[in-house]
């Protein structure tokens with residue numbers, strides 16, 4: 275469907291043409307003086323020079339042509355030469371009515387034909403998910419859904435951190451605790467046990483213990499590095515242990531991400547591309563891109579016009595070990611070979627910006643991607659506690675994601691149980707749905723790159739710009755529609771119509787902005803735009819709701835039109851929820 279603003283612009287362009295001026299001057303924008311008009315056109319000002327005429331004269335002639343228009347109820351020229359415009363309710367009503375019967379409410383598909391990989395989540399195996407991992411999962415999931423809504427084929431890849439020192443630390447610690455295990459017997463040639471020698475809770479204790487020991491004890495650290503080296507070079511017993519760590523850990527990660535309604539198409543990790551590294555390094559050397567510098571292998575990625583220093587991209591350390599860079603480079607190679615994406619979007623902490631800048635420059639320079647392959651870094655800011663410092667538990671530790679969600683859930687459950695009588699089961703289910711929405715909206719409504727304050731009281735409040743407020747609004751609409759049905763009305767048959775109600779017209783305008791907003795959210799990969807839109811739409815609805823008798827409306831025609839209008843409002847809000855990755859309950 276054409277955008278509302280496009281249709282309006284077309285009408286004004288036509289009028290410019292009819293009055294003898296260049297049509298392009300008729301571009302319309304939303305008014306920056308909503309007290310005076312809804313839309314405005316400044317084309318007469320721009321045309322004054324070209325036509326050697328006072329802008330107000332041009333504006334007057336164009337306004338004259340617009341008097342008979344089906345689009346505008348008012349088209350007025352004001353000094354020094356603006357066109358102030360108001361649209362007709364019929365025009366708006368027809369537009370939103372068409373939205374209601376059009377796929378995706380008329381939103382276009384600017385991503386059609388594109389294949390996009392979204393790299394997000396990025397947890398490190400064997401370490402518990404903590405709040406730092408929350409943002410990548412939540413934002414990444416929404417980015418994926420926004421791109422999909424825009425018609426693109428999208429593949430989400432979790433890109434597990436599954437190949438580093440943490441694996442060696444666990445293996446070494448285990449070898450001290452249970453030296454009798456066959457994994458540590460070099461002469462063992464039988465089959466290793468199917469069952470892992472640890473549970474997830476044990477694993478979650480082993481890693482931090484080992485990590486702490488390695489920081490205090492140089493020898494311990496060396497041993498762990500040796501274990502990492504052996505693992506990476508294919509030591510059989512260590513590989514078998516690694517498989518166990520992966521199995522136990524991934525099962526737990528899946529549970530956590532399931533609870534967040536975050537899903538990945540690919541569960542690949544750093545370990546998956548290890549075989550590609552030697553060939554890639556060889557290629558970079560052979561083509562003369564990589565050279566030795568102080569024993570390490572590097573590729574220069576600085577450019578003349580750089581305003582800050584971009585250090586060379588290190589491919590191999592002086593001891594020949596691969597680095598974080600190396601894995602990301604090889605992963606791009608693998609994605610180009612196996613998926614051939616048009617675009618890769620990384621949703622990662624913004625403190626890794628330099629790393630990605632180096633990696634992106636390196637793959638371009640070495641021609642590992644096509645010139646038209648887009649590589650985008652969506653860096654997000656830190657989630658802070660109320661004190662403005664990175665979120666911590668009460669005793670100062672890193673907050674585990676699970677506990678954080680638990681706290682929000684408890685608060686939501688308390689509020690729901692306080693507010694109304696609801697069967698226990700339903701109250702629990704509702705609290706779960708609402709708590710998740712509260713957390714996700716609290717995160718997504720901020721521009722990703724900004725830091726934000728995680729405030730449980732604010733996030734779970736039903737007032738203000740919160741997820742809970744939006745869900746309350748949706749639940750309110752659902753309840754009105756249900757009552758209408760109980761009265762024998764058919765929501766499906768109800769048709770949008772002109773009602774001469776100013777707040778209904780405002781609501782229609784808010785609805786009409788959906789398609790343009792969605793396309794823009796895709797182009798700018800900006801979930802916060804969907805949030806802002808949803809909030810405006812909810813406000814427009816609530817304003818309408820407070821001004822208007824709906825169910826008690828005597829005029830049956832109006833009543834039906836209102837029902838159709840709020841049903842459409844709900845439909846659009848549900849669509850927004852869907853792309854943000856949460857949903858509304860039936861009651862609250």
Ligand code: ARG
Nearest residue numbers: 393396397398433435602622
């Ligand atoms: N595991 C990494 C970390 O915890 C994040 C991975 C981000 N994705 C990537 N392709 N490097 O910092």
